[in-house]
Amino acid sequence: MPRRTGWRVCSIPGCPEFTDQGGRCEGHRQEAEQRRGSSRQRGYGREHNTRFRPGVLARDPLCVCAEEGHGHPTPCGQRSAHADHYPHSRRELVEKGLDPNDPRHGRGLCHSCHSRETAQHQPGGFNLS
Known part of the structure; x- marks a missing residue:
């Protein structure tokens, strides 16, 4: 079989x-x-x-996610595009009886930081089996 450059077998066993x-x-x-x-x-x-998204993005117009830079975490500084529930997920807030649409429960993230955080940390994010 010829080798396909850049192609990989699906990650599902x-x-x-x-x-x-x-x-x-x-x-x-x-x-x-x-x-x-x-x-x-x-x-x-x-x-x-x-309520949630406009409130978070008004408070955090620039991404607040910390990247490792020069030995200490620093915000990436990109324009916020997503209102991310943090430190608890929307699901966790609902389970605790808290208002998931309160902007206090969110942070503004740029697109790439939001994608990375969702893929790595959120149950039901991009890592669905």
């Missing part, structure tokens, strides 16, 4: 499909996205868009 993006093949990515549900199904409704 037993799946023989190739992907040029790494991780899961297209079929397994679609399955995971369907299990994840829409943003509304995950609880991100009108109040999220009218």
Whole structure:
């Protein structure tokens, strides 16, 4: 079989499909996205868009996520594009009986920091099996 540069086998055990993006093949990515549900199904409704997100982004117009730089964490300084629930996830806030749409429970992150944080730390994030 000829070697495919940049192509890898799907990360789901037993799946023989190739992907040029790494991780899961297209079929397994679609399955995971369907299990994840829409943003509304995950609880991100009108109040999220009218109260939480605007409140967080007004308070944190620049990304507050810390990157390692020169031996100590420093904010990356990019424009915030996402209101991220922090330090508790939306799910955890609801379980604790706290208001998940209160901007005090969030932080502003740029797109790349939000993607990294979601993939690494959030249950139900990009790491769905």
